[in-house]
Amino acid sequence: MSSADITSERDLPPESEASAKGDVAPERDGPRDTGLDDASLHRWLARTWRTPPGIIGALSSVDHKVIARRYLITAFLFLCLGGLNAVVMRIQLSGPRRGLIGPDLYNQLFTMHGVTMMFLFAVPIVQATGIYLVPLMVGTRNIAFPRLNAFSYWVYVSGGLFAWVSFALSMAPDVGWFAYVPLSGPEYAPGKRADVWAQMITYTEVSSLAVAVATIVTVFKHRAPGMSLDKIPLYVWALLVTSFVVVFAMPAVMVTSTFLILDRLVGTHIFNPAEGGDALLFQHLFWFFGHPEVYIIFLPATGMVSAIIPAFARRPMFGHLGLVLSLIAVGFLSFGLWVHHMFATGLPKLGASFFTASSMMIAIPNGVQIFCWLATLWDSRPVIRTPLLFVFGFFFIFVIGGLTGVMLASVPLDLQVHDTYFVVAHFHYVLIGGSVFPLLGAAYFWFPKITGRMMSERLGRWHFWLAMVGFNAAFFPMHIVGLWGMPRRVYTYPAELGWGNINFFISAGAVLFFLSFVLFAFNLVHSALRGAPAGDNLWDAGTLEWATSSPPPSYNFARIPIVTNVEPLWAEREALPVATGLRVDVRELVVSTVAEAHPDIREKSATPSIWPLLAAIAVGGTFLYSIFTPWAIVWGAAPIAITLIGWFWPKGDPEDEE
């Protein structure tokens, strides 16, 4: 489409204005929203911001809500797949010497379960929630770099497909989710399975890094006028800190997997002690990412809790500043802990003590957060609805996970239970308690915003209790079998050890827990189709995403809100102050200053484009091909370059030019 088409389609009088300075083409001015009545404002904006119709249109979408919805659904499907892996493992382990599956398949199952949950579910889903909510909460019309955001989704999907198609071909990684060398190295892992691990990491990390940069810039530069640093909602703070952790942690795992693939494919010796390399180097690099990873999953969840509690407690969060500072402290400290995953490797004593101390220190900011949440609930009369129930579930489960974590931070105990089911129990308490329960609460909380319909409260309560009972029945006894000595990653065990009954109980709990997700899925689908209409702000919450309709229109806000308080909607009950003066015929939004959020520039946001998808195909094809030959990088360079040029080359839209 050329600019001439746009002019005729959107029938603008071609006005021109003298340019400010230098050799800049004069801005073609267009109609502004000032003084426009609501109906024509809506008509203009809807036409300017819509995702084009048709299949190509859908694939070209750059609307953060559309992309986020795709991410959420895809990540939920991966949760179900990873959950099915787990159920199959639990059926095999439900009694001694079950012959349902053999060791080879079992190895693939626990590895696929681990990587699916960590890389295809937990990280993408928290980032996706942010892609949806952050632009709304900061009061802007799209995420920064919308095309990069679309690209990240396509790369993520290709990574997921790559891993699961490999699994279907019995080519899935079988070396555990952290794929330690030498097990995953060229000598002990012939075939392509370990390469699949290494490259699926590359896909998913490229995608998370892209989202992290887009999120940071959205929070820094696209906040609504007046949203100075002290008025940023806690959820947005959490996503901001998380994105920083992603930026500094994820490169470590990309370096690790690249080194591994080089060792395997072109014969480098980075991890090979026989030729001057070192196997422990792999573990250092991996856990430099791996521990922050836990916080990448956990911090957004705390943000969700901090958004849900004030809405139901009917008061602003107690200790806002304290919560922000603890989020930042956790972000920093998460980088000082990685070695606690390596206590069993015989590190120097002093080093180990340092990491024990810092592992315990991170309990302080986490404690501050829990204290603030409880204090907020304490002197209020909370309205107990499903989202809040899941927050209570989170408190309960996460505290147990934290306690066993403090136990594991002590070296002697860690050595005792290393690689047993005690550890499996611990990290599921932390991951599921610390992330999945808040996510479920968040789903009930924001579903009405996303779909415009309510979820069933009755089914929600059933879901909560089923999940609580199922989860604890499945995972609590794992602590006990762990202390009895049952190792993780075994496909069966002899009857004489007497572990049969308790394992049967665990498996029954796991099935119950899985069923709770089936109920949840039913509630989601049923409510999306038949739920009662929700209205704009059904919880009477105070942050900006509730200021617009449910579901929000493509342009998010008809006029950009002005923020005067941390809970802007509570502060301005009669009428929300808004800004005017933006163009309505092109995708215009406000760029503001980093600290004070003074409006600074009227910037154009990118228009829909198919090129991010094509670029993702080029990049994905290159990654796939590269597990077979290093020349893939050379052959892949041309299509990648072409698609990137297509992406960035201006097409004559006013959005590209000004």
Next chain:
Amino acid sequence: MNQRPAMDLSGLPTFGHGPRSPTWWGTLGFMALEGTGFALAAGAYLYLATLWPNWRLSAPQPNHWPGTIVTLLLIASLVPNHILNGYAKQCAIGPVRIGMVVMSLLGIAPLVVRWFEFPALNIYWDTNAYGSMLWVLLGLHTTHLITDVGDTIVLTVLMFTHHGYSGRRFGDVGDNVFYWDFVVLTWIPIYLLIYWLPRWG
């Protein structure tokens, strides 16, 4: 929800340079993550170097001359790079076009010399871990260099079309200048690690 207009934004400019623009922050974000990747690769190299008492593992010394020439070229390129930045800020299309051509050439020149750096390492990547790390570090920076030079060339062509005549493009030139500084900056520690650390060790 009811609304009341309380602020008029119609007078705001439509583009800004440097930290005023989101693209600048995006560029900074990518620098941060790439810089982390470089730092970790360098850390891995130092980790192995301190682990093995006979580091360099009895390989011959690398010949530093091609690397030194690349270093000098890169440092020299900073001067026209910053002159170009000044013109971009003034939105002066003529000098910016010339500056972009110069910077494209000054990007290609070190790449040509880079070609001779690999044999000058005097070891292959699959000889031992020392060789592997040298190739990895040099390879990483070369990828970095190639992508940025490619980017610069495309932007140069763009500046000669009618699309060049816009505020947004001058912002892109500014970001390109910024990124080139980063490419030069990351090279210095890698240069020292590759060519001078083995000499001390």
